[in-house]
Amino acid sequence: MGYVRKDGKVGVRNYVAVLPSVVCVSEVVEAIVSRTINTQGILHHQGCCQTPPDLVRTTDCLIKIGENPNVGAILIVSLGCEGVDTDRLEKTLRETGKPVERINVQELGGTSRAIQEGIDKAQKLEMMISGMQRTEVDASNLLVGIKCGASDTTSGIASNPVIGYVADKIVDLGGTVVFGETTEFIGAEQVLKHRAKNAQVAADIDRIVQRMENRAKAVGVDMREGQPTPGNIKGGLSTIEEKSLGAIVKSGTRTIQGVIEYTETPKGKGLWIKDSPGREIELLSGMAVAGADIIMFSTGRGAPQGFPVVPVMKICGNPITYQKMIHDMDVNAGLITLGEKSVEEIGEQTLEMLLRVASGETTKGESIKYCKSMDFYMLGPVI
């Protein structure tokens, strides 16, 4: 059961997204969100004193967040002198058919006045969309993002295989799955290329891995050196390819349809790679930019992060972590390590839960409002 948007995409939530065009007004956004319901602030740190490519990038990311199917309406909060193209942001979002409002802090006479006006506008938007009903839709409408973070020994052998199982199922149901964390492909590119739809996709995989490695080399860092780390070796990882395969297994086994850039959405159904770093704030944001309804997040040591407009399901491979952090963890994949359940059984359980979350059930993180982890991946420098 989802919210069918005018462009045909289906969301699993129905939020008013409050978008600061630039970091300078994010506190205005926070204040508006604190006084209204069903609003989510997209509290990025970009928007000015950046190179033109990064300003375009920030604008594109903000547009894509507004276009995300979980967003029902948008309030744009502009400062007035930002580097982001707020006119393009507003124009493009109006084309979605979603209700859009915009306020300008400098024009309104400062932050407190903007907060007051913003609350009034957010209220108007929230009441416009709050009556929208869910419709029964096919699972092929799902777009699921994938992440792993705070990994430990269990990640490559319990929680990631579970997510891979679910990823395969979603693709087989006609849905879309996006994974990223290009850093983690290093050492296992050949495996991903083997699964690429065609030679162009295989070449694109090489290209994004080399690009990531070159960025690190530009600051004197060799990403292949020191991998696996001493801690990894102690935990059982013998080679870099084993470590990377343990990460990649969360993408399942299906054909990779293509590689998309950080600001893009997949160009069709099936499994896609988004070029993105491993850090949570940028990766989760990249998944939302891709249009993810839900994100599956594998963890071993217990990563708490959620995201403003996209529910994040935590699949925990470590049974001790699961019990300790039971108010943050959704699925106990640790039962696999205890021999009590198979990967398949936990995979089926996770898929069933995903479909319930898609229909309105909340994740642990959503219900305690731990959902602010976001920022857009920039190329730099800040100037």
Added chain:
Amino acid sequence: MKKAIKLNELDNVASLFDTAEKGEQVNVLDTKGKSSILTVLDDIPYGHKIALRDLQVGEQVTKYGYEIGVVSKPIKCGEHVHIHNIESVRGRGDWDAKKQAEVLKDMKH
């Protein structure tokens, strides 16, 4: 019984979900929950790998259905498989820069 997981039907190693002592038996489970029993020939820590059959020098070590390295010393079924008897073909953290460069010199992405 101690447990291990065989992640893909092509794999010749399994990963331990327990610390196993030499002489103990290990229940190797696959992703569907099917099991087979193996005797452990070394002390093997949690999360480390056990060989599912005898492996010759130069043979590919397979996990997740793909190559994770090449056997560098003969391995018997039930033995610990780790940095002492498998070599990466793509680089490794405990090598020094010279060795790393040697191995990676001919590496094709």
